[in-house]
Amino acid sequence: xxxxxxxxxxxxxxxxxxxxxxxxxxxxxxxxxxxxxxxxxxxxxxxxxxxxxxxxxxxxxxxxxxxxxxxxxxxxxxxxxxxxxxxxxxxxxxxxxxxxxxxxxxxxxxxxxxxxxxxxxxxxxxxxxxxxxxxxxxxxxxxxxxxxxxxxxxxxxxxxxxxxxxxxxxxxxxxxxxxxxxxxxxxxxxxxxxxxxxxxxxxxxxxxxxxxxxxxxxxxxxxxxxxxxxxxxxxxxxxxxxxxxxxxxxxxxxxxxxxxxxxxxxxxxxxxxxxxxxxxxxxxxxxxxxxxxxxxxxxxxxxxxxxxxxxxxxxxxxxxxxxxxxxxxxxxxxxxxxxxxxxxxxxxxxxxxxxxxxxxxxxxxxxxxxxxxxxxxxxxxxxxxxxxxxxxxxxxxxxxxxxxxxxxxxxxxxxxxxxxxxxxxxxxxxxxxxxxxxxxxxxxxxxxxxxxxxxxxxxxxx
Numbered sequence: 001x002x003x004x005x006x007x008x009x010x011x012x013x014x015x016x017x018x019x020x021x022x023x024x025x026x027x028x029x030x031x032x033x034x035x036x037x038x039x040x041x042x043x044x045x046x047x048x049x050x051x052x053x054x055x056x057x058x059x060x061x062x063x064x065x066x067x068x069x070x071x072x073x074x075x076x077x078x079x080x081x082x083x084x085x086x087x088x089x090x091x092x093x094x095x096x097x098x099x100x101x102x103x104x105x106x107x108x109x110x111x112x113x114x115x116x117x118x119x120x121x122x123x124x125x126x127x128x129x130x131x132x133x134x135x136x137x138x139x140x141x142x143x144x145x146x147x148x149x150x151x152x153x154x155x156x157x158x159x160x161x162x163x164x165x166x167x168x169x170x171x172x173x174x175x176x177x178x179x180x181x182x183x184x185x186x187x188x189x190x191x192x193x194x195x196x197x198x199x200x201x202x203x204x205x206x207x208x209x210x211x212x213x214x215x216x217x218x219x220x221x222x223x224x225x226x227x228x229x230x231x232x233x234x235x236x237x238x239x240x241x242x243x244x245x246x247x248x249x250x251x252x253x254x255x256x257x258x259x260x261x262x263x264x265x266x267x268x269x270x271x272x273x274x275x276x277x278x279x280x281x282x283x284x285x286x287x288x289x290x291x292x293x294x295x296x297x298x299x300x301x302x303x304x305x306x307x308x309x310x311x312x313x314x315x316x317x318x319x320x321x322x323x324x325x326x327x328x329x330x331x332x333x334x335x336x337x338x339x340x341x342x343x344x345x346x347x348x349x350x351x352x353x354x355x356x357x358x359x360x361x362x363x364x365x366x367x368x369x370x371x372x373x374x375x376x377x378x379x380x381x382x383x384x385x386x387x388x389x390x391x392x393x394x395x396x397x398x399x400x401x402x403x404x405x406x407x408x409x410x411x412x413x414x415x416x417x418x419x420x421x422x423x424x425x426x427x428x429x430x431x432x433x434x435x436x437x438x439x440x441x442x443x444x445x446x447x448x449x450x451x452x453x454x455x456x457x458x459x460x461x462x
Contacts, residue, residue, distance in 0.1 A: 001253075002176070002226055002227055002230070003227075003228070003229040003230055003249065003252055003253060004176045004179040004180065004226060004227070004228045004229060005172075005176050005226070006252075006253040006256065007132055007158075007162060007175075007179065007252070007253070007256075008162070008172045008173075008175035008176040008178075008179065009172055010128065010131075010132070010256050010257055011125075011128040011129075011132065011162035011163075011165070011166050011175060012165075012166060012170070012171070012172050012175050013172075014124060014127070014128050014166075014257065015124070016120050016121075016123070016124045016440070018257070019124070019127055020260070022263075023127065023260045023263060024123065024127065024440065025409070026262075026263045026406075027123060027126055027127045027130060027262075028123065028436065028437050028439060028440070029409050029412045029413075029437070030091055030100070030101045030105070030130065030262075030265065030412075031101065031105050031123075031126065031436055031439065032412060032413070032416050032433065032436045032437060033090065033091060033101065033267055033412050033415060033416060034084045034090060034091075034101040034102060034105040034106075035065060035084075035105070035416070035432070035436055035452060036415060036416035036417075036418075036419035036420050037083070037084050037086075037087055037089045037090055037419055038065040038066060038080060038083035038084045039065065039066045039419055039420050039422070039423050039424065039455075039456070040087065040089075040347065040419040040420075040422045040423070041082075041083040041084070041086045041087050042065075042066045042067050042083060042423060042456065043422070043423065044086065044087070044325075046082070046086050046198050046201055046326075047067075047082065047083055047086060050079060050082050050201075050202070051064065051067060051069065051079060054071055054075045054078065054079055055069065055071070057071075057072065057075060058072065059071065059072075060072030060073065060075065060076060061073075061114075062076035062077070062110050062113055062114060062449070063076065063113070063449045063450055063452060063453025063454070064076055064079050064080060064083070064453055065080050065083055065084075065109075065452050065453060066083070066423060066452065066453070066455060066456045067453070067456070068453065068454050068456065069453075070453070073110055073111070073114050073212065074208075074209040074212055074213065075209075076106075076110050077106045077107055077110040077111075077205055077208040077209050077212060078106075078202065078205035078206055078208065078209050079205060080105070080106035080109065080110065080205060081102050081103055081106040081202070081203075081204035081205020081206070081207070081208050082201050082202050082204075082205050084101065084102040084105060084106060084204065085099055085102040085152070085200075085201055085203065085204045085205075086201040087271050087329075087347070087350075088268075088271060088272065088273060088326075088329045088330075089268050089270075089271040089347075089419075090102050090268065091265045091266060091267050091268065091406075092265065092266050092268060092274040093133070093134045093137060093138070093261075093262065093264065093265040093266075094264075094265075094266055094274065094378070094380070094381060094401070094402075095134075095137070095138040095141075095142075095264070095378060095379075096134060096136070096137025096138040096139075096140060096142070096144075096151050096155070097137065097142055097144070097145045097151050097274075097378065098133060098134070098137035098151040098152050098155055098156070099152040099204060100130050100133050100134055100262055100265050101130065101265075102152065102156075102204035102205075103129075103133070103152065103156035103159065103160050103203075103204035103205065103207045103208045103211075104126055104129040104130050104133060104156070104159060104160070104163060105126065106204065106205055106208050107129065107160040107163045107164055107208035107211060107212065108122050108123075108125050108126040108129065108163050108167070109122065109445070109449055109452070110208070110212075110449075111125075111163065111164045111167045111168065111212060112125065112167055112445035112446075112449070113445050113446040113448075113449040113450075114446075115167050115168060116444070116445075116446060117167050117445045118442065118443055118444065118445060119439040119440050119441060119442030119443070119444075119445055119448055120440045120441075120442075121167065121445070122167070122439065122442075122445045122448075123439055123440045124166075125163045125166045125167050126163065127262075128159075128162060128163065128166060129159040129160065129162055129163035130159070130262035130265075131256075131260060131261060131262045132158065132159040132162055133155055133156055133158075133159035133262070134261040134262040134264075134265065135251060135252045135253075135256070135261055136155040136158060136159065136229075136235075136252060137151040137155045138251060138261065139236070139247050139248050139249055139251050139252050140155075140236070140239075140240065140247050141246060141247060141248060141378060142307065142377065142378035143240050143243045143246060143247060144239060144240065145190065145307065145311075146243070146307060147239060147240055147241065147243065148189050148190055148191070149188065149189055149190070149239055150188040150189060150190050150200060150203050152188070152203050152204055152207070153186070153187060153188025153203030153204065153206065153207050154186045154187065154188055154207075154235075154239060155186075155207075156203075156204055156207035156208070156211070157182045157185055157186040157187075157207040157210045157211050157214070158179050158182045158183075158186070158211065158228070158235075159211070160182075160207050160208045160210065160211025160212065161175075161178040161179055161181070161182040161210075161211035161212075161214040161215050161218075162175060162178070162179070162211075163211065164178075164211055164212045164214075164215035164216075165178045165215040165218065165219075168215055168216075168219060170215060170218060170219055174215075174218040174219055175218070176226055177218040177222070177223055177224050177226075178211075178214045178215045178217075178218035178224070179214070179224070179228045179229075180223070180224025180225040180226055180228045181213075181214035181217050181218055181222060181223075181224035182210060182211055182214040182224070182228070183224060183225060183228045183234065183235060184224070185210030185211070185213060185214055186207070186210065186235070187206070187210075188200075188203040188206070188207070190311070192326075193273075193310075193311050193330050194310075194315075195318075195327075196318075196322065196323055196324040196326045196327030196330070197326070198326065200326075201326075229249065229252070230249055236249065263406070264406060265406060266401065266406050266407070267406055267407035267411065267412055267415065269407065269411065269415065270335075270345045270346070271329060271345070271346065271347055271349075271350060272329045272330070272335055272345060273311060273312055273329060273330050274381060274401075275304075275305070275308040275311055275312050275332075275381060276312055276330075276332050276335045276383075277381065277383070277401055278381045278382055278383030278399045278400060278401045279302055279332060279335065279336060279339075279383035279384075279385055279399075280335055280336075280339050280345050280383075281383065281399040281401070282383050282384065282385040282397040282398060282399040283335075283336050283339035283340055283385045283387075283397070284339050284343055284344065284345075285397050285399070286340070286385060286387060286395050286397045287339060287340055287343045288343065290395055292340055292387065292389075292395070294337075294340060294341040294359060294363050296389055296390050296391070297340060297363065297366060297387060297388075297389060297390070298366070298388045298389060298390045299366045299367075299368065299388050300336055300340070300366055300367040300368070300385065300386065300387050300388070301367075301368050301369070301370060301385075301386040301388075302332060302336065302367060302368070302369045302370070302383070302384065302385055302386075303369075303370055303371070303372035303373075303374075303375075303382075303383075303384035303386075303398075304332065304369045304370070304371065304372055304375075304383075305371075305372055305375035305376075305377035305381070305382065306371050306372075306375070306377075307377050307378070308332075308377065309369065309371070311330060312330050312331060312332040313332050313333070313369045316333070318331075319331040319332065319333045319334065319364075320333045320334070320361065320364045320365045320367070321361050321364070321365075322334050322355045324355075325350040325351065325352070325355065327355075328349070328350045328354075328355040329350055331364070332367070332369065333364040333365070333367040333369075334355060334360065334361075334364045335349075336363075336364070336367050336385065337360045337361070337363035337364035337366075337367065338354070338360060340363060340387065341359060341360055341363055342360075347422075372384060376400065379402075380400050380401060380402045381400070381401040382398065382399070382400045382401075383398070383399050383400075383401075384396070384397070384398040384399075385397050385398075413433065416429075416433060417429055417430075417433065420432060420433070423456050424455060424456060428455060432451070432452065432455055435448060435451060436448075
């Protein structure tokens, strides 16, 4: 069977009651995580500038999370995707190097509100999108990143088309066509990781807007190629080029609807590229175990997977002295400096007063890297940190982060509350937490969306 046909049947036929309760619960916690990050993002410059740009196109009727404004559907989905992904704090499906929830949440929230769906219908479409996104990215086996494409952007266009199409009531044939049309709207490279520019932040929302456009065109009778994925010039052959035979397309549909792949996605507990997280775990463990003082560190060596070096280690001069918060999030050198000096890497460490701190910059310049001969990438992320002290002592720690080690629900809730408290009092944050975790009891998705959109401004007025 053509892959797009199988995915169309899955997305169109999936029923809420056929999804195991624990899978539904995981999806609700992913939605909670996404909303919490969006709330925290609203105070940053990239969010203000994005909103100022999009509002020039006019107002609409779909809410932007936490900002008290409404935009036309596709612009609202774009903006909400920017908010969820803008701090690079959102979940990561490590086998496919993809952030799943950013595009799926913004698309499901926006389209469900637009068409008057219920919370149960929203959640079911969200689950379908998460699963498709994970499988499409996972099939590439990490090769999309190696080819210079951002899996979060290029894969999510297809899952967004299926989320939107399901909520809009498309037929199975129309859902297949929507994926074919999405092949022509799928875009996004990892170049912004090189220079700290902002375009990566817009990738999930742009994928959502492209997927919605594809769904609308398909409903109108517009056609796209049926073999969107496996065709001669389909997704994998074009985006992977000579490495296309290394992709495992059979995994896209294997046990679809029976084995749930998206539940393996990892929740970020640091606002940094996931390639850095194992190193942060290792460095913080060393800091705590040995009470390391920054001034006593002579030099640091990190053993890094070769695929990660262009993302988080090079160009070394820029990584050692980040020019922006975004550059700081993709700098292994700076992250290790923070971990060894402060014992943490949180949102405070991506503020300007942190990444320009002379002490942290000096420590970052002491960090070097080598190719890790024992890297497990892409099956898991490893991080080995070797700290040479001024007194001649050598401290060493290695940590692994496996794809199937997602954070516990309690950790996700705690992260949401920490993020939401940046802009909301405890009581209001707790109210939103309850509303999201019971989204499947909400009769009107538009009402839930309005609550998320106006929560900060309503609190400010009170």
